[in-house]
Amino acid sequence: MATNLILPEKPINRITVMQGQARVSAGPQVEFNTVLGSCVATCLFDPEVETGGMNHFLLAEPPKSHGQVNVDEHYGVYLMEVLINEMLANGAAKHRMRAHLYGGANMRAGMARIGTMNADFARRFLERERIPLVREDLGGSSARRIEFRPAHGQVRCRTVANTMVQETPPTPHVPRGAGDVELF
Amino acid sequence: MSNALRILTVDDSASMRALLLHALSSRGFDVVQADDGQAALQWLVTNDVDVIITDINMPRLDGFGLIERLRSGERHCDRPILVLSTESSDEKKARARAAGATGWIVKPFDADKLVAAVRRVAH
Numbered sequence: 001m002a003t004n005l006i007l008p009e010k011p012i013n014r015i016t017v018m019q020g021q022a023r024v025s026a027g028p029q030v031e032f033n034t035v036l037g038s039c040v041a042t043c044l045f046d047p048e049v050e051t052g053g054m055n056h057f058l059l060a061e062p063p064k065s066h067g068q069v070n071v072d073e074h075y076g077v078y079l080m081e082v083l084i085n086e087m088l089a090n091g092a093a094k095h096r097m098r099a100h101l102y103g104g105a106n107m108r109a110g111m112a113r114i115g116t117m118n119a120d121f122a123r124r125f126l127e128r129e130r131i132p133l134v135r136e137d138l139g140g141s142s143a144r145r146i147e148f149r150p151a152h153g154q155v156r157c158r159t160v161a162n163t164m165v166q167e168t169p170p171t172p173h174v175p176r177g178a179g180d181v182e183l184f
Numbered sequence: 185m186s187n188a189l190r191i192l193t194v195d196d197s198a199s200m201r202a203l204l205l206h207a208l209s210s211r212g213f214d215v216v217q218a219d220d221g222q223a224a225l226q227w228l229v230t231n232d233v234d235v236i237i238t239d240i241n242m243p244r245l246d247g248f249g250l251i252e253r254l255r256s257g258e259r260h261c262d263r264p265i266l267v268l269s270t271e272s273s274d275e276k277k278a279r280a281r282a283a284g285a286t287g288w289i290v291k292p293f294d295a296d297k298l299v300a301a302v303r304r305v306a307h
Contacts, residue, residue, distance in 0.1 A: 061203075073292070077200065078270075078292045081199075081270055082270050085241045088241050129196075179290060181288075181298075182277065183286065183304070
């Protein structure tokens with residue numbers, strides 16, 4: 001008697017991309033996920049090498065009015081570069097990259113519109129870097145949960161309760177190794 | 185004639201160029217910028233600088249290639265070249281050192297440390 005074997009699917013390796021992080025993978029069973037309020041997540045995908053990556057940033061750029069111009073992992077201008085460099089290191093090419101942007105909500109009326117500033121920065125950054133933006137879900141006042149399959153470029157974006165968001169205010173610390181100078 | 189040190193920054197990220205421009209020009213440096221190694225190389229054919237600060241991952245000609253090309257010629261073989269990169273692996277640093285880089289700075293950069301390094305390596 002013939003038996004139909006049902007093979008169990010390989011489990012999905014779900015990785016949460018926390019605020020201040022950028023992750024890249026070509027693993028077909030990998031899924032990046034994150035929850036966003038005013039933060040923005042960028043998902044990059046290169047279809048030829050089937051590799052993708054996600055970052056999650058809290059603020060766009062340090063204010064120009066400040067005397068100090070120290071850029072840490074809170075800022076999109078740093079995390080965008082980390083994400084692109086990781087993509088390049090994994091065989092992606094910049095001219096083939098396609099981008100998705102999510103988040104940038106303004107969840108508290110009367111507060112600074114940080115979400116809008118983050119979204120505007122992310123759009124401007126991609127335009128300057130000539131990376132096509134193929135999908136965005138930005139703005140509004142609701143939190144979002146993002147699930148991204150980096151090897152397939154597939155994204156699921158859904159609204160979630162604002163109480164699920166845990167955005168940590170920026171603290172004046174510099175990541176380990178940042179700014180270190182080594183003279184040869 | 186200005187006595188300000190002239191710095192060439194080489195980075196394909198427009199946002200990073202803007203940050204470097206602000207960090208260096210607000211501290212009195214004369215700043216020139218190129219968006220990749222090839223553009224830098226072309227500009228350096230007819231121009232001089234005191235220090236070059238270059239990214240590694242760039243289109244057309246990356247930072248390693250730029251350093252190697254400058255070191256293989258006569259005009260800029262002694263020019264101080266600082267690498268400014270998000271990467272910090274020993275393998276990449278060793279490669280930069282072998283190519284002839286003067287130093288390595290890890291992004292995100294601390295403006296004061298960057299300026300101190302520039303002043304230290306400038307001839």
